[in-house]
Amino acid sequence: MSYRGTLMAVYAHPDDESFGTGGTLALYAERGYRVVLLTATKGEAGEIQDPTMRSDEPISEIRQRELKCACEILGIEGPYYLGYRDSGMAGSPDNERPDSFLQADLDEATGRVVEAIRRFRPDVIITFEPGGGYGHPDHIKANEVATRAFHLAGDPARYPEQGLPPWQPRKLYYTALPRRLFRAMAQRMREAGIDPAQRGYNYEERGMPDEVISTEIDVSGVLDKKTRAFLCHRSQISPNGIIAQLPTEAMQEFMRTEYFWRVVPESPVEGVERDLFAGL
Ligand SMILES: [Zn+2]
Structure with a gap:
C-alpha cells in the first residue's frame, strides 16, 4: 500500500488521541496518509468516571479495549504502547512509582520514540504542548520525550544499537487550544x-495565547468519527461533566476545529496554516 505521507501522534494515555485530535487523525487517514499512534501508558491510574460502569477488570484492560475501539473508528494504526505506567495526576502517589512514565529515564524513554520514528518514518509528528494541556505530568513528559526524539532520530550517532537507519521527520506540531x-x-x-x-x-x-496557534484543521467532515471514537472511552466520560451537559450544537461547534502550534519549521506562518503537510 502506498501512502501520501505519514503522521505520527505521541500521547500519554488512552483517550488523549480522541479528546484532543481525533478529527485530525481521522481526516489524514481518510485522505490516504498513514497515521500511527504511540501511547506512553495504558491509563493504569485512571478511574472509572461513569458510575453505571461497574467492573472488576483492571482499568488498564478496559482502557486498552477502549483505545483499540477508537483507533478502529479513526482508521489509524496502533496503538503502539511505549510500555510505561500512568503516573496519575500531579502530586498523587502514582507519581513516585519507578515504572511510571514520569520517573522514566529521559534518554531511555526518548530512545523508545526514536525507535518508532525510525521504524515508521513519519513526515509529521504531533504531541502535547509543553504545559501538557492542563499540566498532567505524563502529558508534559510526552512533550519532552517526543520533542527530543524528533531532534535525535535523524542523528546516526544516537541510539545506533537500534540497528535502524536514522530518520528525520520534517514537521513538529504541538496541540494547543487557544x-x-x-x-x-x-x-x-x-x-x-x-x-x-x-x-x-x-x-x-x-x-x-491565541498568537501561538499557527494551524487550524477543519475536521467538520469527520465529526461523526471523532465523536464515536471519543465515545469509545466510556470509562473516562463523566455523565456530569461539561461534555455531557453542553448542548450538542455548542459541543459540535467546538469540536469542528483542531488547533496546533507549529514548532518545526520555526519560520513564521503567514496567516493560518490549514494542512499539517503543507509545504511537504
Ligand atoms: Zn491524558
Whole structure:
C-alpha cells in the first residue's frame, strides 16, 4: 500500500488521541496518509468516571479495549504502547512509582520514540504542548520525550544499537487550544445555565495565547468519527461533566476545529496554516 505521507501522534494515555485530535487523525487517514499512534501508558491510574460502569477488570484492560475501539473508528494504526505506567495526576502517589512514565529515564524513554520514528518514518509528528494541556505530568513528559526524539532520530550517532537507519521527520506540531476557545466555551456554558467556575476550571485563564496557534484543521467532515471514537472511552466520560451537559450544537461547534502550534519549521506562518503537510 502506498501512502501520501505519514503522521505520527505521541500521547500519554488512552483517550488523549480522541479528546484532543481525533478529527485530525481521522481526516489524514481518510485522505490516504498513514497515521500511527504511540501511547506512553495504558491509563493504569485512571478511574472509572461513569458510575453505571461497574467492573472488576483492571482499568488498564478496559482502557486498552477502549483505545483499540477508537483507533478502529479513526482508521489509524496502533496503538503502539511505549510500555510505561500512568503516573496519575500531579502530586498523587502514582507519581513516585519507578515504572511510571514520569520517573522514566529521559534518554531511555526518548530512545523508545526514536525507535518508532525510525521504524515508521513519519513526515509529521504531533504531541502535547509543553504545559501538557492542563499540566498532567505524563502529558508534559510526552512533550519532552517526543520533542527530543524528533531532534535525535535523524542523528546516526544516537541510539545506533537500534540497528535502524536514522530518520528525520520534517514537521513538529504541538496541540494547543487557544484561549479564545475557552472563553467562547465559558460563554456557551453560561448561556446553557452552567456556571463554568463551578466546574473546577477557570475557563477564562485556560488555553494557550491565541498568537501561538499557527494551524487550524477543519475536521467538520469527520465529526461523526471523532465523536464515536471519543465515545469509545466510556470509562473516562463523566455523565456530569461539561461534555455531557453542553448542548450538542455548542459541543459540535467546538469540536469542528483542531488547533496546533507549529514548532518545526520555526519560520513564521503567514496567516493560518490549514494542512499539517503543507509545504511537504
Ligand atoms: Zn491524558
